[in-house]
Amino acid sequence: MxxxxxxxxxxxxxxxxxxxxxxxxxxxxxxxxxxxxxKNNAQGIFAFIYCLFLGVFGVHRFVYGKRGSGALMLITLGGCGIWWLADLITILAGKFEDADGNILSPIF
Ligand SMILES: [Zn+2]
Incomplete structure (x- = not known):
C-alpha cells in the first residue's frame, strides 16, 4: 500500500x-x-506566509501535518520566538518538510 x-x-x-x-x-x-x-511549489510560499504571520502559533506545522510539534509551538509561542525564527529560516533555506517528507520551499 x-x-x-x-x-x-x-x-x-x-x-x-x-x-x-x-x-x-x-x-x-x-x-x-x-x-x-x-522543486519550487506553491505550497512552499504558503508555508512561508503561514510561518511569517502565524508561525508563533505553530500554524505552518498544523497545516502540514506536524500536529505534535505544532501544539508544542502554540503552547510555547514559538519557543519565545526562537523556534519560530529557526523555522522561518528553515523554510527559506528549502529544508522544511511536511509530515509526509515533502519539501516545502518558496525559493529554488
Ligand atoms: Zn490537486
Missing amino acids: NPSVFCRYCGEHILATDSSCKYCRSEQHLPSVYGGVP
Whole structure:
C-alpha cells in the first residue's frame, strides 16, 4: 500500500507515487524520500506566509501535518520566538518538510 500525501496545489489526499493529482490534475513532484527531486511549489510560499504571520502559533506545522510539534509551538509561542525564527529560516533555506517528507520551499 502506498502512503498518501497532500496534493501540493489543491490539498486533496493522493498517493505519494502519483505523478499528477487526480482531483485538480496538477503535476506533482515526488518527495525526496521517494526519489523525487524537490522543486519550487506553491505550497512552499504558503508555508512561508503561514510561518511569517502565524508561525508563533505553530500554524505552518498544523497545516502540514506536524500536529505534535505544532501544539508544542502554540503552547510555547514559538519557543519565545526562537523556534519560530529557526523555522522561518528553515523554510527559506528549502529544508522544511511536511509530515509526509515533502519539501516545502518558496525559493529554488
Ligand atoms: Zn490537486
